[in-house]
Amino acid sequence: MTTLFVRHTVSDYKAWRKIYDGFAPVQKAGGVKAETVYQAADNPNDVTVTHDFGNVAEAQAFIQNPKLKEAMASAGVVGAPSMWITNKA
Numbered sequence: 001m002t003t004l005f006v007r008h009t010v011s012d013y014k015a016w017r018k019i020y021d022g023f024a025p026v027q028k029a030g031g032v033k034a035e036t037v038y039q040a041a042d043n044p045n046d047v048t049v050t051h052d053f054g055n056v057a058e059a060q061a062f063i064q065n066p067k068l069k070e071a072m073a074s075a076g077v078v079g080a081p082s083m084w085i086t087n088k089a
Helices: 013-022 024-029 056-064 066-074
Strands: 002-010 034-040 043-053 077-087
Touching (some): 002 013, 002 056, 066 077
Antiparallel strands (some): 002 043
């Protein structure tokens, strides 16, 4: 199992979440098998998301999808997100 972690700051969590939830069909089409959203305990606009994939290539392709960048921009992501890919040990 491969997990993509994405951490970013959003301008308004509720507005971001609406766009994120609407992006689910693109996630599924991109190979996302499961996803989870976390908010920092001291800042609800500090968001970390995990997406599980079958392999690294799927995760890398998802990151490169131009629809992801568009969705992040329209959802109010502030600055560049931190992204990293892991494999379950």
